[in-house]
Amino acid sequence: MAGRATRGAGASARPATGRLRLTRRGRVVLVLLVAVVAFLGARVGAAVAGGPAEPVEVRVHVVAAGETLWSHAQRLAAPGEDVRDVVADIVELNGLSSSGLAEGQRLLLPVGG
Numbered sequence: 001m002a003g004r005a006t007r008g009a010g011a012s013a014r015p016a017t018g019r020l021r022l023t024r025r026g027r028v029v030l031v032l033l034v035a036v037v038a039f040l041g042a043r044v045g046a047a048v049a050g051g052p053a054e055p056v057e058v059r060v061h062v063v064a065a066g067e068t069l070w071s072h073a074q075r076l077a078a079p080g081e082d083v084r085d086v087v088a089d090i091v092e093l094n095g096l097s098s099s100g101l102a103e104g105q106r107l108l109l110p111v112g113g
Helices: 024-049 069-076 083-094
Strands: 058-062 106-110
Touching: 069 083, 069 106, 083 106
Parallel strands: none
Antiparallel strands: 058 106
């Protein structure tokens, strides 16, 4: 029996055809891999699109009683500029979750140029 070749229990009697056959598990792995790559690509694209904007010169203002974001935005808005856009810029600049201000709160305001 020394010269006789033996086959393992899982060996196939068919010769290899050279064509790759994708199993169900392989298809699942491939789909998951494509999904992960697409997700990461979208995240990187969003990070690039929402990347750091041009630096804005700011000053720190301590909020007094009765002051509102709207009053600051009206004062800072350029002629013809929508005050709502300026309010949105101030909210974003300060990372505010609401438009309410508290007396003594430090507020970053863009320096008009």
